[in-house]
Amino acid sequence: MKKALAILLAALTASSLLMTGCGEKDEGNKDGEKKFRVVMICSALGDKSYYDIAYEGLKKAETDLGVEIKVAEIGTDKAKMEPAIQDVADAGYDVIFFGSSEYIPIIEKHMDEYKESKFVGFDIEPTTEIKMSNMFCITYLQNQVDFLAGALAQKMSKSHTIGFLGGSEDTIINDFLIGFIEGSQLVAPNGKVATSYIGSWTDAAKGKEMALVQIKQLGADLLHPCAMGAGLGVIEACRDNDLWAIGVDADQRQFFIDTKKDIADTILTSAMKRGDMVVYKVIKDTLAGTQTYGHLEKWGLKEEAVGLAKNDYYKEHTPQEVQTYIDGLEKKLVSGEQKVSTMYGMSQDEFVKIRESVKP
Template sequence: MKKTGAIALACLLTASALLTGCGQSGEGGDASSASGSEYKSVGYICAQLGDKSFNDLSWSGVQKAAQEIDLNAKCIEYGTDKSKMEPAVRDAAEGYDIVVMNGNEFYEILDRIYTEYPDTKFIVTDLTPTTEVNIPNVFAVMSKQHEGEYLAGALAQKMSSTGTIGLVAGADTVPINNFIIGYIQGSLEANPSGKVANSFIGGFTDTAKAKELALVQANQMGADVIHQVAGGAGLGVFEACKDKGLWGIGVDADQREFFIDTKPEIADVILTSMQKRNDITMAKAIKDTVEGTAEYGKLYKWGLKEGITVLAENDYYKAQVPQETQDYIGGLSAKIASGEIEVKMVYGMDQNEYVTFRDSVKP
């Protein structure tokens, strides 16, 4: 491999004004692998850590894999300026044997530049199901979040006393709408006459607006269980739930675990989270790459069956959710995993059809 300068470059990235490295490495992180593998290092690229959601979860999976198979691991944060995404990818491709990242924007960058880095293995997760993967050194994964959202919507209705549940989303995009359509389908499964309020913040960082929208859903629409699909802004939803004495449902990570030590009053409103277990996805993809079993150049679609898009069934969930409801959700999960229930996606659906369906359950 061409990565003999990996450690030096990692230091350069840390000090660079262009990129800000997180300064965290896998515990096994010297320049050699105990297994003797040709892969010595892995770099994870994201906007920034600290969202207590998808980015943090993904990084934890990278760290776990790095520690278990003795790779040098580094997180590279490019910040809020998207013009720094491509330079981040290029620098990481020069400095690390395996480079991992999330989202179609990264795939589009790789589609332009991958021929310049034939020796680097790229792992890109959180892709859309319509992504045409034709890059030979890319391992690509989409997560079937609509399947986990089906369970979240069904649970929310079972725990609701008003028959109206809510969802506050970051942006009105196709990937986010794929969360919403699953949530609505699950709601209708549990309560065919149930209502689902939904609102869009317009981004993923404005906690104040997220709280305001959640309070509108609670005060004006009667929502008494509110799900956040808004990344870091979702804290505002949980704050609204705390103020109103309502249940909140988190997203991506088991968000109760993130808050239980620092904000226990917030943790106690999070009934569960619809997990998109990118920690598992990242760790598996990295390990399979090092072991030589990963098949590159294709798109994998992982969901409930693979244990990727699932509800967080932690001790708090088990204590707060009646056993009858737990059994009901477990039954739905088994039916989705077996294919007996097929959850519809937004992808491939006519926009007018989706909007009509979404608006049909508004309070």
């Protein structure tokens, strides 16, 4: 009898453990349904710009929409990209975000294996052909926002030599640059734009070194880094020389206001690519069943996916007449009255000619 009772109790205990395990696997809500799960694959958080601002969108979705979020940080080793995609797809995430066109052929390679997950790419080259019905991609019109940044930089410059520092020389960075140059030329036809490529997205020391060359040797008095973590060194160089910097991707001032006020106070504004808005909107629309997949869209000023950070600090330190000018220019870009060139479709020879024409 005692033996039979012990067997019964053991069976009940095992059953209880199994039920608990199922509940944990489902990350259960009140109805016992599995939570909607979202993951972003990135090199690393902490850049205070590109991936950090996208992460803000994930956190907002977690708070507002009740989704489960995760960030898969894989570093800069490209060999880790395919295993990362396979890991998160095998784990059954509902939406998988990635921020580079390099992921697309990897995902397509496994398209027949991962039909249940949705794949969302942001900052994807506009000529990309989307072959998967469960993939949606966004191209940011960064040339539009950097047109505004270039115009603002020349309005605020005393030397009329301004600086641009890219993480690497690629099409997206040069698309920023072509807008920056054209905005500069609209305000100061004879103004100069110093250009440097850091050759890294993480080496802040090298970013600072190259920024100091632009400041000390070329006379640039306002710098605009488009280099993720490496750009932090550029901002430090501006701080050390009492010059303005225009940040990138996120409202970078907000990332530093509580921890490094001296850095925050160096950033007049930022040319934002609103990864937070994009990520949140796609999650919300996917949950609502209104997000369509299988294509690429171009989002710019009109969609509020890019724009200058017109925070209180910008308003305090930018003369009203300059703010009015920039606001008017933005309206013209949205309406199509003001055009801006893009690196996409432009020959390298033509681009180099434009870049060299404004060289200090």
